[in-house]
Amino acid sequence: MKSPDNLIIPEEKLTHYLLVPRIKDDKSKFLAQAGFTQNNPEDLLTAIRQLATTNEAVEDNTNEYGTFYTIAGYLQGVNGQNLVVITVWLESKDDGSFRFITLKPKKD
Structure with missing residues (x-):
């Protein structure tokens, strides 16, 4: 499935979660390999949006909140360095919005 054009990517998901160093499940060091830091969250936002609009969304599972999808790619x-990732999205049962949940490194 092609992802919808009106993707919701909350800024706080980037600035208060992905780009913040954490003791457990730290993604900031992984993202820093490609130059994404707390100083340029708008670049990460652009990269996530580009990945989501150029790759297929694959249905993963459904629960009381809606249907989860994954979008994998670069x-x-x-x-100049690209990271291979899997992004997770939720198509809300309530309002049909397509919201970014998280990303993780893709492991082969």
Whole structure:
């Protein structure tokens, strides 16, 4: 399935979660490899949006909140390095919105 054009990617998901160093489940070091830091969250937002609009969304599972999808591909880094990732999205049962949940490194 092609992802909808009106993707919702909450800024706080980037600035208060993905780009913040954490003791457990830290994604900031992984993202820093491609030049994404707390100083340029707009670049990460652009890269996630580009990945989501150029790759297929694959249905994963459904629960009381809606249907979850994954979109895998290359996250184009600001320093020229690309990261292979899987992004997770939720199509809300309530309002039909397509919302970014998280990303993780894709492991082969």
